[in-house]
Amino acid sequence: MKSILLVEDEEAIARVLTAYLRKAGFQVTRAADGQAALEAFETSPPSLILLDIMLPNIDGFELLHLIREKSRCPIIMLTARDGIKDRLAGLDGGADDYMSKPFVPEEVVARVHAVLRRPSYWSDGSGKRHFGSLLVDFAARHVFLNHAEVNLSPREMSVLLFLAERPNQICTREQLIERVWEMDYEGSDRAVDLSIKRLRQALQHWPADEGEIRTLRGIGYQLWTE
Template sequence: MKTILIIEDERAISRVLKVYLEKAKYEVVQAFDGDEAVHLLQTMQPSLVLLDVMLPGRDGWDLLNYIRERSACPVIMLTALGQTQQKLMGLNQGADDYITKPFVAEEVVARVNAVLRRSTPMAVHPQAKVFGHLKVDFKAHLITLHGVELTLTPRDLSLLLFLAQHPNQLFTREQLIECVWGLDYEGSDRAVDLAIKRIRQSLIHWPATQGEIRTMRGLGYQFCVYEPR
């Protein structure tokens, strides 16, 4: 499930967008000022950002620059400013689209769909990835650390393979259950926590300088990998 970050200080507008985007099967996270948005952007990797220009604290232009310095995440600007010059400014600074208020929520959803279609490349998954001393062979369903095969239950193995296929991406418990174990899974979502605990134990000798499975409190889990310096 793709995650949309709405950065909008008008709570009524944010609530309406959240309802329509969730109806379109998106996960939605909300921020109501620039500082809150920066905190979220430091702890998650949204699929797309809906960004209001006029915000308390850091404004939309500042946040757009902040995002562009760190990622190619698609950004759609939301603003009451309808002048052509303002639209060109946003597009020239790296925005992917620009919607002027007042708008129809269905139009925003359609624009989100269109921008994501344009920005999502065809998935080409390698057969194996190496993260320092950790090697993950997706084709053979084999994971080795320092050349020694890890012994994992099928469920834990499938979870680690999925996380390794998506390094540095944040997933909620619900997303992991849906993507890894399937919608017909009937157990508690706490099973994800227990599986992560067992996986971490198996990775105890993986150097912390190379990577880790990080808990984002209240948000989910992230398979973090670090580039060598």
């Protein structure tokens, strides 16, 4: 189930949006101020954030900046400030969408679905690729999950890099053997499966709605992400 962090200090609006989002099948966590929202985000990163601008403690623009320093979690801004300068500030700051109050709850749900249908992985131009909370640094051969480095063996790292270069593509066993094992492959049918198994264990806390390492029996392997 995809999770939504609703950052809204107006109780009536929060109650209505929570009801509509839950009816649409989302898990909803609500934060009534910017500091609580930041703590909720860091404790359990959501699939998407609905973010008001005028908030106590930390306003929406500052919260957007703080989150964008560490994550590409989708963010839709919901606010009564509908001037063009505010819209541009939100979108230029990294918001994925911007909706003005008053709004129709059904449209908010539709916008959430639309944003979540976009590819969840992106490259930042520095040899790094983000898959939700998973960061793969191809140049440095490092992997981070929720900002903590993932400890992988050289072989497991090579397998992950190979798959991460081809998100959602099916890679055959033969391709992995040729590109990762090369001349070191000893011919064991279990060698590739064992590396995939260990890789999954290392990434066991990667949220399933962000991606996963899949085995397609008789076909190959895939780093799947929406």
